[in-house]
Structures are given as C-alpha cells and as structure tokens.
Amino acid sequence: MMNPHPFDPLSPGEIVKAAAIVRNELRGHDLNFRVITLQEPPKHVMVSFLENAPHGHEHVSPVRAARVQVTVHEESKPNMMIELTIDLTSGVVMKRENMLGKHPFIDSAYMQAAEKACRADPRIELEIQKLKLPKGAEVVIEPWAYATDGMSDMSERTTMCWFYMRLLNHPDANFYAYPLDLCAEVSEQLQVTKIYHLPSSENERIRENARPYDHDKIHASGLSEYHPQLRPPPRSTTRPYQVVQPEGPSFNVNGNSLSWEKWTMHVGFNYREGLTLHDIRYDGRSLFYRLALSEMFVPYGDPRMPFPRKGAFDLGNDGAGINANNLQLGCDCLGTIKYFDAWHNTASGEPLKLPNVVCCHEQDDGILWKHTNHRTQNAVVTRSRILVLQSIITVSNYEYIFAFHFGQDASIHYEVRATGILSTCPINTGDKVSYGTVVAPGVLAPYHQHLFCLRIDPAIDGYANSLQVEESIPLPMDDEKGPNPFGVGYTTKSQMITHEGGHDLDFTTNRTFKIINENKMNPITGTPVGFKLLPCYSQMLLAHPQSYHARRSEFGSHAVWVTRYQDDELYPSGRHTMQSLGGDGISSAIARRKGDQAAANVRNEDIVVWHTFGSTHNPRIEDWPVMPSEKMIVGLKPINFFTGNPGLDVAVSTQEQNQSVLVDGTLRCRGDACSRL
C-alpha cells in the first residue's frame, strides 16, 4: 500500500495500531477511547514537504502521528481524560498527559446513560405524574451539556436534562412542540442531583412545586409536525429537476487529493472540525495552507435560571465530524456526486466508518462574466461552474450545512446554512416574553445567536503574509485650485497590522481586510499580491463581557482576528470547551504572547486570520416547526494576485453544450403535463 499523504486522516489500520499502542501504554485501565485522530505534522515540516515533494527533490515524509483521547475510570477521578500522542511508525508514545479538570467532548453513550438515569429515578416519575399529562403522552428527555454559569462545581460533568412529550404515537413526532416545565441535573456519577420546574412567564423563577400541564397547549399537528408521515400530502406542483453531466464531472480525485479546473487541494476530515482543506493552490500557486471552521457557539439569550446553561460549543463540545450526516444520493446534493467517507473509532478503539460525510459535486452558478460590444452587438458570455464540498451536521435540534464553493475566477466562498428545529421551552398560554417568540401554543423559542469562526491559514504565494486594512474615504472638498474642487474624489487609506489582535468590520468605510504577501509584487499594479476577505456582517456576542458565555467563547467579541501561526492553535475557544471556565480562547492566547515581539508580530510572518460571523436568531414563526435554510456567506477573492481575470479562459456558453429548452407562448402545467396554448 502507498504511503499516506501527511494530510490524510488516519486509515482504519492506523486507528487499530494507535489503539493497540495506547492499550499497552495504559494497560490495567478500562479505556473509553474518545478520539483517535491524525496529529497533523508541525507546519515547518509540512512546508518543507510541500515545497520539495512536487519537484522530486529529496525530502523526508513527516512523522505519521496520532492524537488519542481516552477516559479512564478511577474512584477518585471519575472519567479522567488522558491525551496521548503516538508515533505510528515507531510505536513510541511521544506525549502523555492527564487532563485533570478538563472534560472530553460529549460522549453520546454517557448522554444516553444520563437520560436513562432520569427515567429510572422515582422522584422524576413522581414529578411527571404531578404534571397530569394528556393520555398517551410519551415523555422524551433531551440531555444537554451544561454551559458553565458559575452555579455548580465544574470539576465534574453535569448534564442538564430537558423534558418534552410526544403526543402522536410516531417515533418522528416533533416533541419540541411540547416542552414540559420540568428539568433535572444529572451528575458525573449518573445520579439525579436536582429536579425543578421551569419558569413559564417573564418574571417567574424555577419552582419546586409542579403545576398540571395546561391542556390548552395541545394544538393541531399541522402546526408542529414536519415528518411527511405526519403531514397532509405535500404540494405536487414542483416538477422534477435533474442535472445531467454527460461526460462526467470536471474534477479528479485520487484518495484525498482533489483537483478541479485550476484548483488543487487535499481533503481532510476530523471528529471535531469535520471537513478541513489543506494546501489549496490555484494554477500551482499557493493560496491557503489550511481552511476549516474552527468553532461554533450558540448562546441563548433567555436570562432566567437555568437557561443560561444553554450555550453550545457545537465543535468543541459536540464535534462537527462525528455529528456529520450520512449524505444520501439524490437528497443532499444534486448532479454527479463523489462522496468521501471518514473514519472515527468506537469506545473500545476499533475503527468506525462515517460514510458519505462529505459530498463533492459541481454546480452551475449563473453567469461568470459577460460583455456585449454595443457597436457590434456581439455578446460574449461564460457561465460560472463551481465546485462544492459540502458537509451537514445535526446537533440535537439544529442542522448546519457547511459548504466550500470554489470558483473558476479563483474565488472561494464558504456558505453556512442553518436549518433544523428551534430549541424550545415552555411558556404559559397567552404569555409573551421579551427574549423569545411564541411559535406554537405554549411553545417559546428563545432568542439566541449562532456564532461561527472560520479559521483561515493563508499561504498567499508563500508563507510569510501580512494583514492590511483598507478604507475608502472621501478626499476633502477643495476650492477650485485644490485637487478635489468638485468634491467627487475619494481615495483609499491602508494600515498594516503589526500585532496580534481582534478587529471590527465597518461597511460605512468599505473597510477591507486583505491578506497580502509583501515580498511578491504584482508586475502590473505594482502592489503586493493578495486575497481579500468578503466578510459576513454580523452582530457579535450579545452576552456581557463578564458573563461565562463571553469568557468561554472569546472569539465572539471581534469579527476579524489575526494571530501568529502556532502549531495546534486551531480552536478560538480553546481545546477543551466542555464546562470550560474561560481564559482558553483566542484573546487569552494573544494576551499571553503580548509583549513577546518574536511571537506577537504578524507583519510579513506566518499568520492566521479568523473570521467570526453568524446570526442573531430571534425566531420568527416561519422557522417553525423546521426552519427554512438561513444562509450566511463568507468570501475570499484574489486582489491584484493575478495579472487579469483568472476565469478569462473559460469557454463561452453555447446551446450546443447546455441544451436548454425553450418554452414558447402560454404555458399551463397541471399534474404531470404542461400544455402550450
């Protein structure tokens, strides 16, 4: 078998090998393998590999290493996490560390056990009885990680169990439509430690006493069910739409190496970030060393205890990789599709296949460029083809659709769509609160935010890059002798960022963040080659800077961060977000390096740019019972990188190739047939 590429995720064989080494290292312990994943090589090693390998120069393949996370159970240290780094060639354990006070990402088996513990607890059974639920109601328990709020000792895990009921006897009935005002906390030892009743109006607090369920909240299934088996027949007006690629797709795939049009890249995947992209080049020129979503935070804005405990780190706590959907042909992508599988591991350290976690396909994206010479009436038009790499994750109620779009004009767009079901809690019939929307009788969908952080590790024509901030500003209006006598002139002012830090967006000045290479000048414009960020303008974190939400997330306070590259600095809210206390994120890292010129200088150095964006999601009823996709788009575009339009050589569009169909005159479509009148 061929040697893996250094960016290839671990193979099943490598997972088996890593597990065996760890079992030997930790023999005598009962191991729960949480992660066996690739430890990416140090960048200086990889850069040397990438720059030498294609030229046939002598080079040493980087050490193939695994990062392993296990928990071991000891009486005094329940579920203690141990992290190990393994050299897979030599079998040597390069590093081993007990992660005391840190918690591993969510263990779904453990969450199921917490749910079971609730079900088995007679006190909970009693409380449920007091609710006097409608006949036939089935209680559903939704365990959530505990977002730190300072009310509990965080040295052990606590699980929040939220209660719902299902009224229809169908496994896919939407229980989020029936939130119950019951809540339980479950300890690391799987004991129910607290039970209380939730507030159900603006000024109510948690209560010990139960209130019978208000039957007025029971509503027509049409308002709250989304599953087709529980709905009337769907609309039949949408006729089939198919994409045909008679000569096959335009991409080439070899293992995890992907090439399409003038792009080349390496496709990676891990349990936490999901899809990662490496060594992205256009026409052979280096653009990005690594691109990946680095974190997501979903804080809820309902101030009433215990709702401040709803604050999900969907990457750090849940994992975008292990929660990636098994994508289905004909459903999640359209056209000619290549799927990538990924490998994770079972609790016992066996390889576990995650099938079809990434789909790769092409899309038509309308017109790439057009010009009609009005003198000759000759039109030249090209269509834009894009390559899409898409992954979809489910995190409890929500779905996120992540897609990188590569353009023939050397642009990259990162599109996030939020869909799925709103997280709900109970509200008294007829009540309103100032931090949520009533989406069905008795159902409150609280305000919340979705904050994403895209980590951009640039390599713009090389690895020493700078971040330049440019604004467009009016020239002062002059008298008739000055340079701007008509008051129409404007110019750009630029600033080079010299130190690590966070920056804000300002569309009113057309503030533009450019990643440039000051060592490479464009031969025509006479300016450094670069790529610019097309940001997604978003409100930053609303939670108070002193709140745990803010202290734990950190990346949510600014839209654009720049740091000096550090191996393993991949996560802007820290590596271990589960019940974290704060101080582990991007601003803390920057603060630690402040004053250390060698580490904090970001001009003409190996830098990383992080873009925070998202949505302040104050639900509308149209998001219920399942929300139409909400799109957020970030772009990266060349700016004076090439010597002209990189898509100029795309062939003109012709009917011969595109085979469009003309609809003539009046058209009436009913059922299966359209008639032209």
Place this chain on the structure above:
Amino acid sequence: MMNPHPFDPLSPGEIVKAAAIVRNELRGHDLNFRVITLQEPPKHVMVSFLENAPHGHEHVSPVRAARVQVTVHEESKPNMMIELTIDLTSGVVMKRENMLGKHPFIDSAYMQAAEKACRADPRIELEIQKLKLPKGAEVVIEPWAYATDGMSDMSERTTMCWFYMRLLNHPDANFYAYPLDLCAEVSEQLQVTKIYHLPSSENERIRENARPYDHDKIHASGLSEYHPQLRPPPRSTTRPYQVVQPEGPSFNVNGNSLSWEKWTMHVGFNYREGLTLHDIRYDGRSLFYRLALSEMFVPYGDPRMPFPRKGAFDLGNDGAGINANNLQLGCDCLGTIKYFDAWHNTASGEPLKLPNVVCCHEQDDGILWKHTNHRTQNAVVTRSRILVLQSIITVSNYEYIFAFHFGQDASIHYEVRATGILSTCPINTGDKVSYGTVVAPGVLAPYHQHLFCLRIDPAIDGYANSLQVEESIPLPMDDEKGPNPFGVGYTTKSQMITHEGGHDLDFTTNRTFKIINENKMNPITGTPVGFKLLPCYSQMLLAHPQSYHARRSEFGSHAVWVTRYQDDELYPSGRHTMQSLGGDGISSAIARRKGDQAAANVRNEDIVVWHTFGSTHNPRIEDWPVMPSEKMIVGLKPINFFTGNPGLDVAVSTQEQNQSVLVDGTLRCRGDACSRL
C-alpha cells in the same frame, strides 16, 4: 382580442395608436419619439380593481393610458422635450407639457451623431495626428452623457467624447485597453466646442498641448483581450452540465401573468426600469404592490477635471429597459426557459420589438430544510427550488445582471451582478494615482461606486403598512436578585417610524427593518404580520454632500428610505436625471412634504420603502479585461406573517426524482473521458 390587464405594457397596437394621437396633437412639428410607454393607473383605482376582479365583483377597468415623450426641434429651443399623457380608449390628450430646461434620456442616434461630429472635425484630426499613434491603430470614440459639474451651462445637452484606439484589426478588440489622452465636448448643435488632453498622472491637469503616444503602453493582447477570437483556445477542462426538466417547468404563464408554486404576480417592463413586478401574492395573500429597481448611479472618484463628469444614472439617463440584452438560449439562463419580449418605439413612433429581454426559469438552490432525528436517524430533507426572473443590461462598458429569486419559503431575493469592462483612462507608464488601479500598461481604472435603489412598494396583507426598526440589545447585567444575573440575556427594542425619511443600517445592533401591517395580528405570535428586509450592507455615496453627484443622486445618502406612496413617484433621483442640477430626488420630495402631516405620515399608511445598496468598486486587476461577476443580494422574508414555515409542504427529496449519479472511487478525467481507477 382580450382586454389587456391594466399592468400589461403597451401592445404594438397601442403604441401605434398613441403615436397617431401625438402626431395629430403636435402636427406641423418634426417629431422624435423618445418613449411611448404605459402610464400605470393611479393606485387607488388599481387597488379597487385588484381587490374586486378576482371575486367577480362589478368593477371598472382602469383607463388605459400612455405616457409619451417626444422632442421637437425649434431654432430657439433645440430638441425641446414635450411630455403627453394619452387616454388610449378615448384618444384624448389628458396632459401636455413642454419640459423646458429638462433633457430626455440618452438618444443613441444623437450619441452616434456626436461621435460623427468629432470624426468630421479637422481640429480633432489634427490632435490625433499629434498623438503619433502606432501604425494600424484605429481611433474609437466613446460618447458619454455629461454629468453636471457646474462648469457648463446645463440648459442644452453637452456630450463628452472619450477617445480610445483599437490596435488589433478586429471589431471586438478591446479598445478600453488603449485610452488616449484626448477629450472633446460636443454641443447640442453637434459642434465640437472644446478639445483638450487628459491628465495622465496624479497632479497633472488637462492640457492644450498634445504628447505623442507612449509606445511602451502597447502590451500583449493576452493581457487585455476578452473576445474568444482574440484569445488562445479556452480551457477544455469544464465538462458539459445540463439541466433536464422531464415534465416541463413548474410555472404557468398566461400573457404577463405568472404563477409558480404558491406565487402569483404580473410581469411588467418599461424602457427605464426594465423588469417591473406587480401585485405579488403568496398563497393568495397580498405581499407587494410593485417591486422594481428604481435607479442606479455610478459616480467616479477621480477628482481631476474632466473626470467628475463621469457619473452615470444608468436608469434615468440610459434606461435599463432599452439597454436590456436579447437573451440567448443556452447562454444567459440554463434549463427550461420562458422568455418575455418587450415593445419599445422607433424615433418615428413605430413599435420596436425588444426580444427576449427577460428570462424566466427555475433553479435548484440546495437544501430548503432538513432535520435528522438523532434518536431514529431518520432524515427528512427537501430541496429548494427557486423561480428566477432575470434581465441583463449593457451600459457602454458595463453589464448588470438583475434577477428576482422567488423561494418556496415565501422569500424573495434580488440579486445584482456587475460584470463587463472597466471604464478606463490614460496613465503614464510607471505612474500610480491614489484613486485608481493600473490594470494594464498605461491603463488606469479609476475608483467608482455602483449605487442601486430597489423600490419596494409593499402591500403586506393589505395596503396600510408601517416600517418598524428593531434592534437586539443586551439586558443590563444584574446582581443575583435581578432578572439577568448571569449576564447572558438580551432583548429586542422596536421603534415605529412615523415620518418620511432616510435611515442607516447597523449590523452591530442587528438593526432590522420590518414592513408590518399593524391591523393584522399573527394569531400565534400575537404580533403584527410582516416582511423583513435583508439589506445588502454597503458604503453610501462617498462624494461630498455639496457636490453635484450628491445633490443629483440624493438616494445615495441613506440605505433605507420610507415615503408615503405618491402616484408617479418612482425615481429617487427624480424623473429627469440627464444633466440634472439636483433637488429632484427622494430627500427633496420628503423635504417638500415635511410638516404636512397628511402627506408625510408613514405609520399605518400606504408607504414605499427604498433600499440603497451597491459597491465601492476600487478595481482589482482580476476585474480586467472583463470582470468576474460581483454579486450583491437583497432579501425580503416573512416575519411572523404565516403560522409556520411556508415551505413545510414541499415534498421530500428523492433519488427517484433527482436522478443523481454516483462517482465511485478514484476518478481521472482527461479530454472527453473519465476513468475510474
């Protein structure tokens, strides 16, 4: 023949009739018919028609009227414009007005005559000789409307003639690559009144003396040609991609009435705005009375005389309708396409067909909504189909692609793409300026803005609407007894706009503009039904408020305007923008009505919302020689208008319908064949 719908554009027969009436009215004059177009009925008449017609109630069809613009030539009043309104049924001239001091929109025949006047002028011939152009060079003259700069008497038209040269002997050679430093002004009487040489460096001014053309500016055609006949063979890597709709499209068309999924609307078109949409409803409920682009302004930021005269009102001066491209099957849209033609008129008043000015087709838009129940692993996924109504215009060097996208979730998106060729002027070899980019040797592409104004005439569940501005703001952090002890709470604050005016965007507070109907409450949320604007965050006009650019455009100073509806108030820079002096736009109209409560109140009234957006376009070399589409998107989405997701009844996605194709394993594509290894 059936009576036309009151929103139907004039038929050829109606154009003939209107022209005949005007010829009779103005007999004795030599008429140049500029426009014969529909005069839309007064809104109160139309509302009565629209609300009664579908119910079979008795109603009177509104008077069918034409608005006609002609110029007549008199010695003392050259090309005087006369506007007439004609009752097409009775033949009565309802209104006739001499538009002294106003100028009609650009007359392409007149522009060609101006060009000819330059060519015929021996002084210009002499200046061209002095330039000592390379052998074989052909001079191209590009006449532009004169953007008012206060330097000339505006009572007559002036035309600015810019000079370029074509080096390759091909009609589609890109002459913008060879801007000459020569400029001429041509009078209303087609006399060359001024000739001068353009500045070619930052501090240079216009000159009388010629400088020989610098042959160092001559560059390889590969850098500046876009026409395929002048380029090397295109890339051959992009394989065919076809859209097949085996049962035909999902839309119905009857004349200009269009229905698709739950949408109904009426498609209009006129010489100025191009595509207009009327009486837009979803599932029978009224949403918008009228949607159309209302103006575009493209001011250039080069302060050096005469460049402040570059400021194009692409609707008011040029016309998005008459400059609309004849769209070609297989090129401008993909799939199953319905084209709409439009009718304009010749100078002599005959009908002139504008074929294929609008294409109507469907597109797949990825995932509409998805949820996977993690307990059952059952995924429900629907794909989003959108209906696209697209029009493309060419305005000299630039192209704009305008498209309305209708969604199954009751959303509307308005997408603008800018493409085409940058407007250029000369620059000395090796020089730079602070308000432009050198895109090829000797070619300066000056900074400029593209500002669009989308006019939104809402009818959200009725015609009395309000504009509400909502912001998301943190609750103050309290001690443990207060309502927000954890500091995570946030809420929304709303303000109802009571008076006409302009407003700004602020993403930092998630400022949201909602058009609501205060008379219609959502039965579940208990809040007024509404639609929200998803703005395109853009820098506003950079020109100084005292500049002619600012005084003439007006709409460019704020992102969101709200006015009380007025018949014929369709244009935010005024009706006659050609060499206008200012004071005719949206802020002047608002100022005139200020204090008049009856006219200026916009709460629970018939209102119009105008959204200004666009781009500050500081060219990058990748925009040369033809720029990759730059997308700008504005959205309108229901907010608590329905009682749930309006796309909930879209059928789930299946492979049976979508017929996607699986790519298995390694794939190598070369030439016509892909092989799986």
